[in-house]
Amino acid sequence: MGSPAIAILGTGSYAPAKVLTNDDLSKQVDTSHEWIFTRTGICERHIANDEETTSFMAAAAARIALADAGLTAADIDLLIVATVTPDMQMPAAACFVQNLLGVPARAACFDVNAACSGFIYALDTAWAMLASGRYRHALIIGSEKLSSVVNWKDRTTCVLFGDGAGAAVLGPARGTAEILGTRLYAEGTHTNLLCIPGGGCLVPEPAANPEGPQRAIAMKGREIFKIAVRGMEQATREILAGHNLTPDHISCIIPHQANLRIIHALALYLEVPNDRVFVNLERYGNTSAASIPLALDEARRSGRIKPGDLTLLVAFGAGLTYGSALVRW
Numbered sequence: 001m002g003s004p005a006i007a008i009l010g011t012g013s014y015a016p017a018k019v020l021t022n023d024d025l026s027k028q029v030d031t032s033h034e035w036i037f038t039r040t041g042i043c044e045r046h047i048a049n050d051e052e053t054t055s056f057m058a059a060a061a062a063r064i065a066l067a068d069a070g071l072t073a074a075d076i077d078l079l080i081v082a083t084v085t086p087d088m089q090m091p092a093a094a095c096f097v098q099n100l101l102g103v104p105a106r107a108a109c110f111d112v113n114a115a116c117s118g119f120i121y122a123l124d125t126a127w128a129m130l131a132s133g134r135y136r137h138a139l140i141i142g143s144e145k146l147s148s149v150v151n152w153k154d155r156t157t158c159v160l161f162g163d164g165a166g167a168a169v170l171g172p173a174r175g176t177a178e179i180l181g182t183r184l185y186a187e188g189t190h191t192n193l194l195c196i197p198g199g200g201c202l203v204p205e206p207a208a209n210p211e212g213p214q215r216a217i218a219m220k221g222r223e224i225f226k227i228a229v230r231g232m233e234q235a236t237r238e239i240l241a242g243h244n245l246t247p248d249h250i251s252c253i254i255p256h257q258a259n260l261r262i263i264h265a266l267a268l269y270l271e272v273p274n275d276r277v278f279v280n281l282e283r284y285g286n287t288s289a290a291s292i293p294l295a296l297d298e299a300r301r302s303g304r305i306k307p308g309d310l311t312l313l314v315a316f317g318a319g320l321t322y323g324s325a326l327v328r329w
């Protein structure tokens, strides 16, 4: 007998109420709505307040996903949070979320750090653990408070990122819905292209040299752009080929929401019309690990995903990491 079929049983998302528009940003740094919008497609992003920590937002998204799945926190025996902005260096954000939700002590709770590919990495991990038969219901959450690691004086990065969370509940398939495949990749030769150099053991904070690397996002945007398109195309083509599918079989592609030009370049290379690619980055910016589950939840709730549809999730992020997941609904 093969492994049991595992499906996404419910989704949920959360975004802070506070919205920061491009015009607001143009009052803080030397930029404009025109520059940000034409280069990225972003119009505004949500910014968390002091109470809205990564675990707070994760728990809010998770409650909605649990209700959507018809389950409660008591049913969860595996909880994975994908994040680069945990509330603390330790313990894991997943343990804070466990406490907020009341997930039982018999659950395994841990974080994964694959940056913007984090949700795909968490999905792959949870799927494998559930398929092993040793766990039954998983809660996987991408949650980020990137506003806490953005250098608000650096116009080349601060315009790109936002805060939010998205969650999914995984468990035994109930009908046609099933996770069909995942692919994970990493290119550690490119760790320098996108990083938070300070705050780890290499450059502990407070840094001895205040002019040196800080606990803030540092990025080489142009280099990342090219690898992002190439990596996401590879992750898409290889997963589809492995299932004898072509892009035509996919009714909705949900890509990581970093830059509309990256998303359109991917669609062009895959020869997929733009209207089959879900986009919501104009309202959120790049929310890293939260981006795909937030978009997935919006796509489902807006009717873009129907029972029986094949959906492809595809992401890239710091590492550099990339990956894809093929999901039937």
Ligand SMILES: CC(C)(COP(=O)(O)OP(=O)(O)OC[C@H]1O[C@@H](n2cnc3c(N)ncnc32)[C@H](O)[C@@H]1OP(=O)(O)O)[C@@H](O)C(=O)NCCC(=O)NCCS
Pocket (backbone or CB within 6 Å): 030, 031, 032, 035, 036, 039, 040, 116, 155, 156, 157, 159, 194, 219, 220, 221, 222, 224, 225, 228, 258, 259, 286, 316, 317, 318
């Ligand atoms: C960041 C990004 C939007 C920049 O776009 P770009 O077309 O590559 O622009 P450049 O970095 O070449 O900058 C062009 C000019 O705009 C300026 N500029 C940069 N940010 C600006 C801003 N917010 N407002 C106005 N001007 C800006 C630069 O200083 C540069 O000026 P110069 O020509 O006088 O030197 C783009 O490279 C990108 O999206 N890369 C991928 C990043 C990403 O996705 N990161 C997350 C990965 S998960």
